[in-house]
Amino acid sequence: MSSVYDLIVIGSGPAGQRAAIHGAKLGKRVALVENREVVGGACINTGTIPSKTMREAVLHLSGYNYRSIYGMNYRVKERITMADLAFRVQHVIKTEIDVTQAQLSRNNIEVLTGSASFEDPTHVRVSNSRGTTVYEAAATLIATGTKPATSPKVPINGTTIINSDLVLDLKTLPKTMIIVGGGVIGVEYTCMFAALGVRCTLIERRPRLLEFADQEIVESLSYHLRDSRVTMRLNEEVESVESMDDGTVVANLESKKKVTGDTLLYAVGRQGNVDELNLPAIGVEADNRGRIPVDKDFRTKCPNIFAAGDVIGFPSLASVSMEQGRVASARAFGDETILSNPSYYPYGIYTIPEISFIGKTEEQLTEEDVPYEVGVAYYREIARGQIRGDTTGRLKLIFHRENHSLLGVHIIGEGASELLHIGQAVMALGGTIEYFVDTVFNYPTLAECYKVAAFNGLNRVSKLD
Ligand SMILES: Cc1cc2nc3c(=O)[nH]c(=O)nc-3n(C[C@H](O)[C@H](O)[C@H](O)COP(=O)(O)OP(=O)(O)OC[C@H]3O[C@@H](n4cnc5c(N)ncnc54)[C@H](O)[C@@H]3O)c2cc1C
Numbered sequence: 001m002s003s004v005y006d007l008i009v010i011g012s013g014p015a016g017q018r019a020a021i022h023g024a025k026l027g028k029r030v031a032l033v034e035n036r037e038v039v040g041g042a043c044i045n046t047g048t049i050p051s052k053t054m055r056e057a058v059l060h061l062s063g064y065n066y067r068s069i070y071g072m073n074y075r076v077k078e079r080i081t082m083a084d085l086a087f088r089v090q091h092v093i094k095t096e097i098d099v100t101q102a103q104l105s106r107n108n109i110e111v112l113t114g115s116a117s118f119e120d121p122t123h124v125r126v127s128n129s130r131g132t133t134v135y136e137a138a139a140t141l142i143a144t145g146t147k148p149a150t151s152p153k154v155p156i157n158g159t160t161i162i163n164s165d166l167v168l169d170l171k172t173l174p175k176t177m178i179i180v181g182g183g184v185i186g187v188e189y190t191c192m193f194a195a196l197g198v199r200c201t202l203i204e205r206r207p208r209l210l211e212f213a214d215q216e217i218v219e220s221l222s223y224h225l226r227d228s229r230v231t232m233r234l235n236e237e238v239e240s241v242e243s244m245d246d247g248t249v250v251a252n253l254e255s256k257k258k259v260t261g262d263t264l265l266y267a268v269g270r271q272g273n274v275d276e277l278n279l280p281a282i283g284v285e286a287d288n289r290g291r292i293p294v295d296k297d298f299r300t301k302c303p304n305i306f307a308a309g310d311v312i313g314f315p316s317l318a319s320v321s322m323e324q325g326r327v328a329s330a331r332a333f334g335d336e337t338i339l340s341n342p343s344y345y346p347y348g349i350y351t352i353p354e355i356s357f358i359g360k361t362e363e364q365l366t367e368e369d370v371p372y373e374v375g376v377a378y379y380r381e382i383a384r385g386q387i388r389g390d391t392t393g394r395l396k397l398i399f400h401r402e403n404h405s406l407l408g409v410h411i412i413g414e415g416a417s418e419l420l421h422i423g424q425a426v427m428a429l430g431g432t433i434e435y436f437v438d439t440v441f442n443y444p445t446l447a448e449c450y451k452v453a454a455f456n457g458l459n460r461v462s463k464l465d
């Protein structure tokens with residue numbers, strides 16, 4: 001027995017980092033266990049940061065956003081290689097790891113490298129190549145995240161059949177690509193590869209992509225995907241995948257169709273990292289997707305063990321994981337003052353074009369019999385939209401017909417995920433759409449979309465009343 005801590009955090013992704021730092025700020029002795037060589041979790045090393053940096057590199061090098069101005073053949077670099085993309089990604093990953101490492105060390109958080117497992121509710125074993133050490137902790141937070149879901153019928157080989165962890169290991173850019181899974185990961189990577197000129201086939205077993213997003217916005221994205229020569233196979237389930245002798249890959253669909261490509265990306269969801277934790281030692285059980293059940297305070301069935309981030313399931317976002325980690329850490333030390341309202345959690349989907357939304361969709365409000373109206377603004381009608389060369393973007397406000405309170409904001413277009421935060425603030429402060437009419441925004445900015453959409457919505461209400 002070597003050390004006693006107030007809090008041991010398992011996993012150094014967004015949830016673990018925030019929990020550890022919050023505990024340290026409360027003056028507690030905190031250790032953070034991480035089984036990778038570096039901190040940052042899937043977020044920095046394989047997920048959010050690499051994919052968003054790759055997107056930025058794709059948009060820059062392909063000149064994609066400026067083709068509407070300079071013509072379809074406009075390129076910043078003629079032959080874009082995987083090495084060009086990986087170069088920028090590796091630089092950002094390294095910087096983010098350094099920033100995180102410095103933050104942890106400034107807060108006196110001890111980083112223990114190794115794989116953590118429970119001995120009992122107050123003892124955590126950490127095993128690495130040097131052996132195993134047992135640590136005592138008054139409270140422990142499980143923030144072990146997820147890994148790509150696998151199937152015995154899809155033999156990932158790292159070259160022609162890959163998952164999202166392996167995208168940047170591709171040596172060459174394929175000519176054709178099959179993407180299995182029309183969730184966020186599948187759709188984001190489809191957009192990137194399509195923007196690079198790769199002929200993509202996207203296969204999704206549900207009737208629509210991104211089933212939690214507003215239907216009109218998804219329809220608009222589907223138009224862009226088709227425009228980038230993406231073939232969408234909806235309502236189709238991939239049953240198995242085979243590598244062929246000529247180096248190509250075939251996806252066998254349940255409908256007996258076969259889809260052929262140079263590379264296949266398998267992105268059908270993720271599985272919680274719980275196998276190594278020895279959960280029976282604390283009386284906790286994960287479900288079949290490795291998700292750990294918690295109460296509203298992120299407490300598991302074992303009173304001094306908490307869980308946060310992707311390992312507890314939906315919505316599995318870096319932004320939300322950070323917040324869950326912070327709240328869980330507060331609760332572990334009896335602090336009830338920190339509250340967080342999931343109704344105001346935003347979504348940013350980094351497709352091309354970007355999608356971002358908050359609040360209810362039209363489908364949800366219809367289902368709930370809420371009388372609503374919409375107001376829409378098109379980027380093409382806004383000077384900044386013309387200047388940026390994005391003439392297809394659109395912002396939709398959804399508001400209550402009677403009291404005009406803002407119920408949802410749905411945006412598709414460049415800058416959507418930043419622009420959304422104006423609507424988020426108005427919603428969180430209980431504002432009405434009159435706020436946008438009565439407020440002067442900088443000119444020329446995309447923020448003007450809020451004003452135009454509010455006028456549009458109010459006009460619709462007055463015409464109908
Ligand atoms: C391709 C991709 C793109 C994404 N893009 C976005 C995005 O744009 N925006 C967004 O908000 N979210 C995005 N996400 C989701 C986001 O990355 C996750 O929500 C976030 O990383 C979850 O954080 P976490 O702290 O729960 O776990 P993670 O970031 O997964 O970190 C968990 C860490 O725990 C370690 N660990 C596991 N088991 C043990 C153990 N037994 N002992 C010690 N250490 C252990 C793991 O190795 C890992 O380093 C994306 C995810 C992927 C895969």
Ligand SMILES: NC(=O)c1ccc[n+]([C@@H]2O[C@H](COP(=O)([O-])OP(=O)(O)OC[C@H]3O[C@@H](n4cnc5c(N)ncnc54)[C@H](O)[C@@H]3O)[C@@H](O)[C@H]2O)c1
Nearest residue numbers: 181182183184185186204205237238267268269316348349
């Ligand atoms: N911008 C972001 O916020 C962002 C970006 C990437 C990932 N993420 C997070 O990562 C998590 C995992 O993303 P994901 O896209 O892997 O999972 P997902 O669960 O969101 O989507 C997987 C999709 O694959 C489909 N599918 C499953 N099996 C299939 C089969 N055999 N054939 C065809 N389709 C099949 C499912 O119907 C589903 O639509 C998400 O929960 C998301 O929150 C977030």
